[in-house]
Amino acid sequence: MQRSHRGSIIATLVVVLFAGLLVFAYQHRDSGHNSAPITAVGSTALQPLVEAAGEDFQRSNPGTSVTVQGGGSGTGLSQIAQGAVSLGNSDLYAEEKKGIDTKNLVDHRVAVVGIVPIMNQGTGVTNLTQSQLTDIFTGKVKNWKEVGGKDQEIVLVNRAAGSGTRAAFEKWGMNGAHSKEAQEQDSSGMVKSIVKTTPGAISYVAFAYKSNDVTMAKVNGVEPSNENVENGSYPLWSYEHIYTNGKGNAQVQKFLEYMESESFQKKYVEKLGYISMNKMKIDRDLNGHVTLVQKG
Amino acid sequence: MNAKTADKVATGVIYAIAGSVALVLFAMLAFILVRGLPHLSWHFLTSAARSFEAGGGIGIQLFNSFYLLILAMLISFPIALGAAIYLNEYAKKNSLWVSIVRTSIEVMSSLPSVVVGLFGFLIFVVKFKLGFSILSGAIALTIFNLPILTRSIETSLSQIPNLQREAGAALGLSRFETVIHIILPASVPSIVTGVVISAGRVFGEAAALIYTAGQSAPTLDFTDWNPFNMASPLSPFRPAETLAVHIWKINSEGIMPDISEVSAGASAVLIIVVLLFNFSARRLGQLLYKKLTKA
Amino acid sequence: MDLITEKIKKTSLSTKQDRFGKAISILALLFIAAIVVMIFAFVITRGFATFTSNKINVFDFLFGTNWNPSVVDKKTGLPGVGAAPLIIGSLAVTFLAALIATPFAIGTAVFMTEVAKKRGAKIMQPVIELLVGIPSVVYGVIGLTVVVPFVRSIFGGTGLGILSGTIVLCVMILPTITSMTVDTLKAVPRHYRESALAIGATRWQMIYKVILRAATPGILTAIVFGMARAFGEALAVQMVIGNAANMPESLVSPSATLTSVLTMGIGNTVMGSLQNNVLWSLAMILLLMSLVFNILIRWIGSKGELK
Numbered sequence: 001m002q003r004s005h006r007g008s009i010i011a012t013l014v015v016v017l018f019a020g021l022l023v024f025a026y027q028h029r030d031s032g033h034n035s036a037p038i039t040a041v042g043s044t045a046l047q048p049l050v051e052a053a054g055e056d057f058q059r060s061n062p063g064t065s066v067t068v069q070g071g072g073s074g075t076g077l078s079q080i081a082q083g084a085v086s087l088g089n090s091d092l093y094a095e096e097k098k099g100i101d102t103k104n105l106v107d108h109r110v111a112v113v114g115i116v117p118i119m120n121q122g123t124g125v126t127n128l129t130q131s132q133l134t135d136i137f138t139g140k141v142k143n144w145k146e147v148g149g150k151d152q153e154i155v156l157v158n159r160a161a162g163s164g165t166r167a168a169f170e171k172w173g174m175n176g177a178h179s180k181e182a183q184e185q186d187s188s189g190m191v192k193s194i195v196k197t198t199p200g201a202i203s204y205v206a207f208a209y210k211s212n213d214v215t216m217a218k219v220n221g222v223e224p225s226n227e228n229v230e231n232g233s234y235p236l237w238s239y240e241h242i243y244t245n246g247k248g249n250a251q252v253q254k255f256l257e258y259m260e261s262e263s264f265q266k267k268y269v270e271k272l273g274y275i276s277m278n279k280m281k282i283d284r285d286l287n288g289h290v291t292l293v294q295k296g
Numbered sequence: 297m298n299a300k301t302a303d304k305v306a307t308g309v310i311y312a313i314a315g316s317v318a319l320v321l322f323a324m325l326a327f328i329l330v331r332g333l334p335h336l337s338w339h340f341l342t343s344a345a346r347s348f349e350a351g352g353g354i355g356i357q358l359f360n361s362f363y364l365l366i367l368a369m370l371i372s373f374p375i376a377l378g379a380a381i382y383l384n385e386y387a388k389k390n391s392l393w394v395s396i397v398r399t400s401i402e403v404m405s406s407l408p409s410v411v412v413g414l415f416g417f418l419i420f421v422v423k424f425k426l427g428f429s430i431l432s433g434a435i436a437l438t439i440f441n442l443p444i445l446t447r448s449i450e451t452s453l454s455q456i457p458n459l460q461r462e463a464g465a466a467l468g469l470s471r472f473e474t475v476i477h478i479i480l481p482a483s484v485p486s487i488v489t490g491v492v493i494s495a496g497r498v499f500g501e502a503a504a505l506i507y508t509a510g511q512s513a514p515t516l517d518f519t520d521w522n523p524f525n526m527a528s529p530l531s532p533f534r535p536a537e538t539l540a541v542h543i544w545k546i547n548s549e550g551i552m553p554d555i556s557e558v559s560a561g562a563s564a565v566l567i568i569v570v571l572l573f574n575f576s577a578r579r580l581g582q583l584l585y586k587k588l589t590k591a
Numbered sequence: 592m593d594l595i596t597e598k599i600k601k602t603s604l605s606t607k608q609d610r611f612g613k614a615i616s617i618l619a620l621l622f623i624a625a626i627v628v629m630i631f632a633f634v635i636t637r638g639f640a641t642f643t644s645n646k647i648n649v650f651d652f653l654f655g656t657n658w659n660p661s662v663v664d665k666k667t668g669l670p671g672v673g674a675a676p677l678i679i680g681s682l683a684v685t686f687l688a689a690l691i692a693t694p695f696a697i698g699t700a701v702f703m704t705e706v707a708k709k710r711g712a713k714i715m716q717p718v719i720e721l722l723v724g725i726p727s728v729v730y731g732v733i734g735l736t737v738v739v740p741f742v743r744s745i746f747g748g749t750g751l752g753i754l755s756g757t758i759v760l761c762v763m764i765l766p767t768i769t770s771m772t773v774d775t776l777k778a779v780p781r782h783y784r785e786s787a788l789a790i791g792a793t794r795w796q797m798i799y800k801v802i803l804r805a806a807t808p809g810i811l812t813a814i815v816f817g818m819a820r821a822f823g824e825a826l827a828v829q830m831v832i833g834n835a836a837n838m839p840e841s842l843v844s845p846s847a848t849l850t851s852v853l854t855m856g857i858g859n860t861v862m863g864s865l866q867n868n869v870l871w872s873l874a875m876i877l878l879l880m881s882l883v884f885n886i887l888i889r890w891i892g893s894k895g896e897l898k
Binding site: 301418493 | 603604606608611612613615616617618619620622623624626627628629630631633634654694696698699701702703706707709714715717718720721722723724725726727728729731732737759765769776792793795796798799800819820822823824825826850853854857874877881882884885888889
């Protein structure tokens with residue numbers, strides 16, 4: 001009996017001590033550092049850029065915290081529409097995604113992403129027109145020799161249905177056609193390594209994942225380069241959007257201003273494989289109307 | 297073929313099968329370690345990850361993994377222990393509701409961890425506004441861990457022969473006293489083994505954490521140990537990417553130039569930690585067994 | 592005298608303790624049960640939304656062969672929500688993995704309990720435990736870097752497909768089946784062995800004709816248990832199966848499973864939309880299947896208990 005009493009006394013002491021420590025810690029907490037964090041959720045393609053911006057922003061604005069999560073454009077848009085997060089990252093215009101209440105959403109375009117068709121090195125093809133891309137991905141063309149390559153079967157590797165890169169590819173690369181059901185991978189890294197190792201494979205990745213292990217196709221004879229995207233001659237690209245619900249609080253506005261600022265666009269955007277908004281000579285709206293940007 | 301040759305052939309086949317299983321394991325371990333070990337260094341283990349430059353480490357992820365594991369264990373162990381004690385000591389063996397609960401625990405243990413993660417995301421992260429945080433992650437891990445742990449503790453308890461319970465009853469002890477003073481001490485070694493092994497599984501879990509503890513590892517201030525500060529390593533409200541999530545993330549969307557090195561190194565660390573858990577579990581179990589049975 | 596009767600009639604300290612302990616342990620169990628109920632309710636309400644608010648026919652969902660929820664089929668005017676290819680893919684990898692893993696598992700278990708009792712258990716026990724401990728992400732990485740190229744070099748194509756998934760899953764469920772089989776073999780009473788040997792059976796005859804027969808229900812339970820694990824596995828399978836939601840043409844053509852489609856799609860769909868609801872319906876199938884597996888286990892267990 002005595003032994004068990006000793007045990008319970010020690011246990012009580014430990015609990016009391018622990019609770020005391022917690023209270024002490026709570027009273028001495030650094031309240032200045034605990035302002036509501038900025039949470040960004042969504043597109044995995046945009047994630048690294050926002051992460052880099054967040055790290056920099058926290059450094060120059062002590063006391064704020066920026067947390068960035070992936071989860072996909074769909075998650076980002078639905079969370080921001082519900083107001084559950086402060087920023088929703090998306091590869092698409094919110095209007096393009098079904099089921100999103102776009103009424104309160106404010107669009108901030110922070111960067112441009114170019115998309116390049118990649119092929120296994122043995123296909124013998126280096127240039128594809130948009131109609132050839134459409135034929136390949138809708139399954140009309142099944143062999144590389146039909147588009148001027150070797151006699152080899154075409155293996156399609158798609159991105160996950162609903163992913164931003166796939167939506168952009170189908171919209172701007174395949175003139176809005178839907179690609180046929182084929183194998184899907186949900187990440188650029190996987191796509192690249194599968195195309196690299198599978199004879200006859202074709203897929204598409206963002207410019208950030210360009211690699212010499214695979215053949216990067218010209219589209220309509222235009223080299224997939226930043227310059228060609230900026231002047232509008234290369235068609236396969238999309239804006240990266242950050243959406244806010246309403247205008248967002250002061251912190252959020254400050255953060256977005258920072259992301260759109262000249263210094264940030266210069267310092268990080270190209271280094272991380274995106275194309276800077278400031279360099280774009282053209283502007284393309286939701287329906288594909290292209291206008292020249294007035295530099296003022 | 298007469299019975300004797302059949303016996304010899306069968307024995308040979310069985311040896312071959314067991315050998316090949318062991319071979320598969322060693323080949324896998326060797327594969328991971330050979331690829332990963334050359335990238336391990338003190339710097340790699342302690343420095344922060346970099347999102348787009350080479351030379352990042354896994355320091356914060358490693359810390360997060362352990363912290364999350366400890367929290368999850370603190371929450372799940374008492375619950376699992378209580379449930380296991382009830383199932384094994386109090387419950388009537390053939391009652392309907394016990395068998396329903398038992399079935400539901402088993403269904404839960406074969407639940408895909410993605411579903412657990414999404415459940416955690418929609419309920420804790422969004423509904424309860426816990427955000428992407430260690431706390432949400434720990435709760436998701438608890439849900440993932442509870443069925444495994446309950447089962448393993450229950451097995452440990454059921455291995456204690458009924459004689460011990462009868463002896464307790466004969467001495468006039470209540471059932472609760474028998475459990476606390478006789479059954480639990482006797483089963484401590486195997487419970488500890490079970491706990492540590494399930495800790496290994498929790499350590500390697502990724503899918504349940506992607507949407508709960510999040511995929512970002514903000515820099516931590518390792519001089520600030522006040523759990524109520526955001527930058528403190530102990531803060532349960534900060535997002536925390538763990539090692540397993542990190543491996544998953546860089547394999548899918550990483551853009552740093554040394555992805556394969558970091559991935560191989562991190563996988564090796566993950567495997568080494570799990571190996572350590574397993575070996576220490578056996579050693580600890582044996583040690584405790586010796587100590588407790590000598591007295 | 593009164594004092595004593597009073598003392599006896601009063602609930603003693605240990606009775607109170609006992610009630611307290613029992614209450615606490617019931618509470619813990621109820622807590623777990625509550626979580627299970629919550630998850631079930633959650634998945635089922637979400638999963639049923641496909642049929643109630645999106646008006647999809649249950650049979651179209653279960654037996655349709657066109658899976659492409661974001662595209663509306665021109666012929667039927669409905670989005671492609673036929674989950675049959677995914678269900679078949681899941682069942683195929685599960686059964687094939689169990690088929691391959693079982694002989695290895697039984698062989699290893701017999702090795703550990705009958706053939707090389709001391710040495711076998713000493714070496715194989717840690718091996719089995721380590722196999723359980725390897726995280727599924729790592730299994731996926733190994734599958735992608737070793738198994739897939741291997742399959743490709745033999746059968747051509749991409750190497751991604753049911754066969755690769757089967758091989759990876761087979762290694763993943765092997766330890767589960769083995770360790771449960773070991774337990775049932777150990778539970779076969781000693782006198783079975785002794786009587787078999789006493790009437791002049793060789794060791795193999797004893798194993799084959801007596802022990803394995805006596806342990807059959809237990810082994811079946813172990814296999815079903817392994818299959819339940821295989822059915823729910825997501826990350827590793829997703830990395831090696833190729834994720835093409837077509838009817839599987841062959842073992843080496845890219846296919847998809849319920850879990851792989853679920854993991855990939857959930858982040859890219861919008862909460863409350865048809866594309867999202869239909870994924871929760873897949874999760875519901877997963878849940879129901881694991882319920883089926885568990886009932887099966889119970890049924891086998893109660894049928895063939897060693898008497």
